[in-house]
């Protein structure tokens with residue numbers, strides 16, 4: 001099987017697939033309270049179309065996929081997409097990113113359909129605060145959701161926390177302590193200047209070095225020295241004897257473009273080779289015309305930028321990650 005390497009020597013084998021631009025949350029840092037201008041239904045790829053795209057890209061080196069959004073679990077019968085992707089020869093790993101609200105109810109079905117693992121976002125462990133950050137009062141306990149995912153056999157379980165100074169950074173220690181009791185990977189993400197930033201500023205960004213310094217007060221934290229299974233750019237640490245790890249994802253203080261192995265498919269079928277670039281290739285229309293997507297994909301990868309310019313961009317000048325399959 002072919003492996004595609006871009007002009008900077010990066011093996012591109014990982015596709016993040018957004019299945020919807022909609023969401024049942026309105027996270028402070030992501031989606032405006034009033035929502036966004038949603039894609040018309042007819043513009044959104046069907047599950048069959050997504051599976052067909054993945055089927056055409058797998059012989060070109062695609063090995064792993066992640067289902068994301070928006071909130072993927074609000075799209076009906078998500079398990080049928082998982083089953084279709086599982087049936088594509090060459091796809092070794094199927095992951096899901098979710099806000100976790102429906103995880104408890106759906107974990108077993110998704111696992112049975114072929115889901116391998118899950119990343120769950122959780123910005124607080126306290127119900128009123130979850131509602132305040134998500135701007136939705138949906139009863140939801142992240143610890144129960146993660147436990148349900150573990151019980152269903154999803155592995156590894158990663159919990160993503162966007163750290164915001166003065167909003168949830170007083171819970172860093174509580175989140176980190178979860179890794180002392182559970183085999184979960186809690187990842188602290190630096191807030192990025194993307195999305196709905198009417199209530200957030202640079203002052204809310206907590207640099208990862210500060211996070212590590214603060215966590216060291218609750219226990220000896222050592223770098224694990226290796227990646228935890230997955231594709232991500234996180235740097236992992238472990239408390240002595242802990243079953244889980246603490247990861248740091250640092251888009252604001254370190255870039256990891258040189259090892260970027262991923263591309264993205266938006267809900268309306270555009271291939272984006274860089275999260276923060278404007279360049280996107282329409283795969284949906286050629287697919288609907290019955291054309292071969294291989295040459296378009298090869299061309300798009302040849303143009304994958306060396307790095308993004310996030311730090312030079314104006315705060316608020318970018319689209320929400322929910323629109324681009326964050």
Ligand code: SAM
Pocket residue numbers: 023029030068069070071072097098099119120121160162189190191192193194195321322325326
């Ligand atoms: N709805 C799912 C979820 O929340 O996990 C999947 C889509 S969401 C856009 C993917 C990830 O992007 C989440 O972990 C979320 O916390 C992160 N994210 C969104 N906007 C962000 C921002 N401005 N800064 C840092 N992370 C952000």
Ligand code: SF4
Pocket residue numbers: 023024025026027030031069070071098099121322
């Ligand atoms: Fe929805 Fe995820 Fe964005 Fe929150 S981060 S608004 S859960 S898409």
